[in-house]
Amino acid sequence: MDADIGIIGLGTMGSMAAWQLAKSGASVIGFEQFGIGHDRSAAGGESRIFRTAYKEGSNYVPLLKDAYKLWRELEEESGNSLLTLTNGLIIGNPDTAEMKNVFKSIQDYDLDHEILSREEALIRYPQHGLQPDEQIIIDKLSGYLRPQLSIVSAVQRARELGAEIHSHTAVDHLKSEKDGVSLYVGDRVFKVGKVLITAGPWAVNFMREFAEFMDVRRLVNAWFLPRKSEKFNEKNFPVFTRESEGFYYYGFPAVDGNMVKIGMFTTEKSRISSPDSLEREIRMEELAAFTELIDKDLPDLYPDPSRVNSYMEIYTADRHPIVGKSPGHDPIIYLTGFSGHGFKLAPVMGKIGAELAMNGVTDYHIEPFSPARFIKEGSL
Numbered sequence: 338m339d340a341d342i343g344i345i346g347l348g349t350m351g352s353m354a355a356w357q358l359a360k361s362g363a364s365v366i367g368f369e370q371f372g373i374g375h376d377r378s379a380a381g382g383e384s385r386i387f388r389t390a391y392k393e394g395s396n397y398v399p400l401l402k403d404a405y406k407l408w409r410e411l412e413e414e415s416g417n418s419l420l421t422l423t424n425g426l427i428i429g430n431p432d433t434a435e436m437k438n439v440f441k442s443i444q445d446y447d448l449d450h451e452i453l454s455r456e457e458a459l460i461r462y463p464q465h466g467l468q469p470d471e472q473i474i475i476d477k478l479s480g481y482l483r484p485q486l487s488i489v490s491a492v493q494r495a496r497e498l499g500a501e502i503h504s505h506t507a508v509d510h511l512k513s514e515k516d517g518v519s520l521y522v523g524d525r526v527f528k529v530g531k532v533l534i535t536a537g538p539w540a541v542n543f544m545r546e547f548a549e550f551m552d553v554r555r556l557v558n559a560w561f562l563p564r565k566s567e568k569f570n571e572k573n574f575p576v577f578t579r580e581s582e583g584f585y586y587y588g589f590p591a592v593d594g595n596m597v598k599i600g601m602f603t604t605e606k607s608r609i610s611s612p613d614s615l616e617r618e619i620r621m622e623e624l625a626a627f628t629e630l631i632d633k634d635l636p637d638l639y640p641d642p643s644r645v646n647s648y649m650e651i652y653t654a655d656r657h658p659i660v661g662k663s664p665g666h667d668p669i670i671y672l673t674g675f676s677g678h679g680f681k682l683a684p685v686m687g688k689i690g691a692e693l694a695m696n697g698v699t700d701y702h703i704e705p706f707s708p709a710r711f712i713k714e715g716s717l
């Protein structure tokens with residue numbers, strides 16, 4: 338055996354799993370096809386929102402609360418600042434399903450929050466041009482994370498705790514054996530007891546039977562200069578998510594003291610055929626959609642972006658992740674399919690992956706994320 342546990346992909350989830358495993362004393366070996374902290378898949382673009390009042394469902398709140406503690410733990414262990422709380426504005430029509438989930442999260446878990454009427458919101462956050470039917474909820478446990486620094490911090494910590502890390506090293510394929518799993522890497526074969534599949538957009542390469550339930554999507558981010566920078570600093574312009582006329586987008590204060598980043602939630606139209614064919618050039622109609630949005634909702638920003646880039650993420654059919662043992666092969670554990678909202682959860686997901694790999698079980702409520710909802714147990 339080369340290690341008790343192997344990890345394929347040291348991006349968001351794999352880095353956190355490596356940290357948690359090494360911290361628990363497991364022997365762990367991790368592989369990353371690119372450099373650690375690269376920006377070529379799901380974690381690029383400098384910032385990710387952390388939020389607790391959750392439009393995706395109140396069942397995530399206990400996970401988010403533990404993730405928050407683990408982010409602070411990683412900060413302490415690494416000495417790096419990773420999560421900055423700014424409050425988080427959730428903007429939308431209170432009658433939508435997503436806003437109802439936000440209210441339910443607040444009620445179920447007594448979350449610290451404030452609700453602003455449209456009139457109050459216009460006074461406190463004049464940067465947002467609100468529609469007559471919109472309201473703002475302030476989530477007090479919300480802010481932004483530094484994704485690439487987080488990944489580097491977790492991998493560095495894992496290494497210090499004894500993990501063996503191979504960067505610029507792709508795992509070509511794997512084979513389930515009687516006593517573990519063989520990982521084929523170039524002309525070498527590594528033997529591990531269990532393996533975590535944390536390959537993000539490439540995960541389907543290791544779980545082909547799930548292909549019809551997963552798709553890779555391209556997501557565009559754009560950075561805008563404020564007309565008056567003070568209005569968009571961290572104090573005056575918290576992170577936000579917004580649903581406006583059936584269209585979702587989100588944004589950040591000027592975390593570099595300069596530009597405001599805006600991203601759009603994706604639709605099936607952004608599907609790409611393979612993660613190896615991510616188009617990084619931004620099309621004119623994509624730019625036009627951003628400009629229209631800025632003109633309408635955020636007129637204190639210059640509408641032409643100063644910087645644009647594209648990233649990608651793997652989505653599942655129900656937009657909840659796939660977390661658990663492979664239905665046919667116990668030593669293979671999936672931690673993937675985070676569908677555009679996984680970064681904030683990463684350390685707790687790393688902990689869950691580590692527990693599943695080491696003990697076969699976890700106390701966290703991961704039933705809704707079970708691989709068996711797509712492929713039945715024992716069917717492989």
Ligand SMILES: Cc1cc2nc3c(=O)[nH]c(=O)nc-3n(C[C@H](O)[C@H](O)[C@H](O)COP(=O)(O)OP(=O)(O)OC[C@H]3O[C@@H](n4cnc5c(N)ncnc54)[C@H](O)[C@@H]3O)c2cc1C
Nearest residue numbers: 346348349350370378379386508536537675677679680681
């Ligand atoms: C533009 C954008 C904005 C987002 N905004 C937010 C947000 O604000 N808040 C939030 O919580 N979430 C957000 N998300 C979602 C979040 O970033 C993702 O859910 C999360 O990063 C997914 O992590 P992952 O580990 O699955 O994938 P990744 O971080 O991409 O990691 C997968 C890794 O596996 C490696 N790999 C793949 N195949 C192999 C192989 N064969 N051998 C070795 N290595 C391999 C890849 O190179 C990569 O490093 C956003 C996503 C995108 C794309």
